[in-house]
Structure formats: structure tokens, C-alpha cells
Amino acid sequence: GENVEQHPSTLSVQEGDSAVIKCTYSDSASNYFPWYKQELGKGPQLIIDIRSNVGEKKDQRIAVTLNKTAKHFSLHITETQPEDSAVYFCAASLNSGNTPLVFGKGTRLSVIA
């Protein structure tokens, strides 16, 4: 089955700097790669996703890149703000998401003001 590895497990950045979180997946058939943000005491919330027919997607300060050949994808947050502090999860699945997502172990991002 699919296996998703996520790095780093913790990340601290100064406010205004960029943050990058990387994930690799094992199943070359996976074609849907979402990213979730989890704040304390809440459930994960979808922040951006990308499908395998696209190499990059951007939404304001957040971007995701996908390298299908290398089977890795990354989340980029620019101009970080204290409210970006949270745990971020990457995930992968087949069939654009209607099969179960396999999640990475998460990255705890701390943005220092």
C-alpha cells in the first residue's frame, strides 16, 4: 500500500521568512496530493491540493509543487505570519481523493514573531 514520508517533523522560522515542507510517496499510481493544516484542538483543514496532471499550484502565500518522476511533493509558505503556526500534514491517494488518504506524520511549524 501507499506510504507517505514527511520532513521535517518540526520547523521554526522567523516571521516573514519562507517555510518548506517535503513529502515523498511510494505508490506511483497515486494522483491526488492534498495538504492539511491542523490547529490546536481542531480537525485538519484542507489548505491546498494538487493533482498529478499539474506540476505546481499556488494560492496567495501558499504553493505546492509535485515531481511525479521522483515521487515527491512540497508545500511552500512565503511571508510567514504567526497565524501560520500549526501542524501541517501531507497526504496521497488514488482516484483524486475518493479513496482513503494516506497521511504523513505531520510537521509542527512555529513562526516566531
Added chain:
Amino acid sequence: DAGVIQSPRHEVTEMGQEVTLRCKPISGHDYLFWYRQTMMRGLELLIYFNNNVPIDDSGMPEDRFSAKMPNASFSTLKIQPSEPRDSAVYFCASSLPAGVGGYTFGSGTRLTVV
């Protein structure tokens, strides 16, 4: 829409007791997933349903765990008997067909078994 609603938010129970977690998915979402979150193992899929039918329960750790979805607006996850190692946060999530818009997670139930 109020989103995915889970209850209770917190549950503390004694070892050996039965625990029932509840979930109301978003109306119109025909996929429902139960995940368990721990520090050691992260988010693990326990079981998922499509149109109220269980599709894959291979993630259910033991026979002590069972899940039902009697209708499109309600699902339960039951642990009987509960053990301390079941302590975790349990999330329910729902999604549209083909995963359009991704999963919507509930706020979770924090279960503590003492």
C-alpha cells in the same frame, strides 16, 4: 452547513467500559472516514463508508472496534471493551464523490481510557 459534527468532544472512561463515538457528516457527502490520531502513529485510517456501506475496515485494530452507518447522516464508532492503549483523538471526515473539495474533518473526540 455546520460541517462535520462529532460528539462527544471529550470522553474519559474506565478500562473495560464501552465507548461510543458519534459523527454527523455533511449533507450530500457520500464518503465517510474514521481516523485515529496519536503522537506515535499519526493519522491512521480505521474504516470508511461509501453510501452507508463499509468499504474497507482493515484498519480497525481489533474486534473490540466496530463501526456502523445506519443512514446517510449518522455514523458511530464503538469500542467494547475499552483499553488504555485506545486513548487517542478520533476524527470523522466526509467527502463528496471523487473527493471534490477534499475531506472535511470534524473537530474530533479526545478519548482517555484510565
